[in-house]
């Protein structure tokens with residue numbers, strides 16, 4: 324009897340849909356680069372203001388097709404704003420809702436395409452693409468710009484905020500949950516990844532990080548033609564500092580610290596008598612204190628290597644809000660982390676680093692907490708002079724992170740495994 328087996332397709336077409344926030348988008352673009360290297364045909368959906376973020380990817384892979392839809396209007400989003408960085412984290416909900424209006428234009432686009440995508444890879448903040456994929460009868464892969472912990476939580480219940488009545492479902496009650504990517508690596512979260520696979524009932528959980536190491540644009544100081552004057556100044560200053568003597572301070576791309584928090588932090592840094600680099604989001608009070616002082620948020624962005632400063636041998640510690648990208652960048656630089664989680668997944672991330680792995684200490688926590696500057700000063704000074712155990716663990720974890728993305732190792736294997744599974748879909 325003749326069988327009609329689907330022939331594996333070596334270049335399956337996928338639609339990638341990133342969420343427009345710093346901590347989400349860059350990681351998914353790095354993943355897209357890896358998928359393009361493995362021969363997938365890729366369409367990537369953005370709105371006009373976010374198109375420039377694709378430049379490094381598109382110049383590395385001219386066959387990738389950008390699909391540009393106008394940003395749908397929303398009463399809480401000023402015209403011309405299409406990215407969370409321009410609104411702060413209160414902008415997340417309106418942006419998610421606005422993007423939901425792309426559902427119908429996307430269905431039309433799929434219907435009119437001669438060879439439409441056979442799968443959608445979309446950020447976990449764009450939950451409605453699960454419904455879209457179900458309607459189109461293709462799989463959707465969720466991209467978690469965070470670790471397995473967060474994926475576990477969000478898979479336990481999935482909300483569709485922009486559908487009438489904002490329904491929430493248990494993952495196992497949803498059709499066509501096919502798989503997910505997490506920006507993590509085996510040695511960091513092996514047990515949680517295993518748990519996740521057991522929870523979803525299959526192996527299509529792909530740990531493909533740290534994605535900051537495997538993007539299209541890994542420039543270093545050797546090709547720093549476009550490095551801004553600010554970067555040059557910072558790096559020149561770092562070159563003059565003793566090894567491991569500088570603490571790098573950054574609270575991510577979304578959170579604006581309040582005036583009292585800024586003051587407590589500035590005083591604490593001053594009292595610690597430790598050299599520091601403090602990245603602040605513009606719009607906040609900038610205080611120049613001892614050390615190199617403050618630099619505007621985004622000063623690193625013009626250099627593709629996001630860990631440029633963290634990787635400098637003068638930097639020994641990282642005072643961080645524990646956003647997932649920040650801690651991964653800290654890990655791959657082998658620095659110890661002084662944890663100040665404020666919101667979202669940051670408490671879980673801090674627990675992983677401090678309690679499970681032992682590469683950090685907890686300093687303060689909570690979105691509104693104002694640290695005591697004397698205590699903070701003492702904590703920073705002690706943390707930076709910490710020798711032995713924690714430092715060695717941080718170096719060890721760095722080696723494991725670098726190994727995960729080496730040829731044939733765990734994250735690379737998971738990328739290959741995904742492409743193989745996708746090829747089986749045909750189309």
Ligand SMILES: O=c1ccn([C@@H]2O[C@H](COP(=O)(O)OP(=O)(O)O[C@H]3O[C@H](CO)[C@@H](O)[C@H](O)[C@H]3O)[C@@H](O)[C@H]2O)c(=O)[nH]1
Nearest residue numbers: 346468575576577620621622623624629646647648649667
């Ligand atoms: O001057 C700077 C300073 C930092 N960065 C980069 O900005 C990113 C910040 O990302 P992250 O550390 O994840 O923080 P948030 O921007 O706050 O990220 C949001 O998204 C993350 C991923 O889902 C969550 O883990 C966080 O809790 C959430 O706040 C990192 O890649 C930094 O290298 C720059 O590009 N320029």
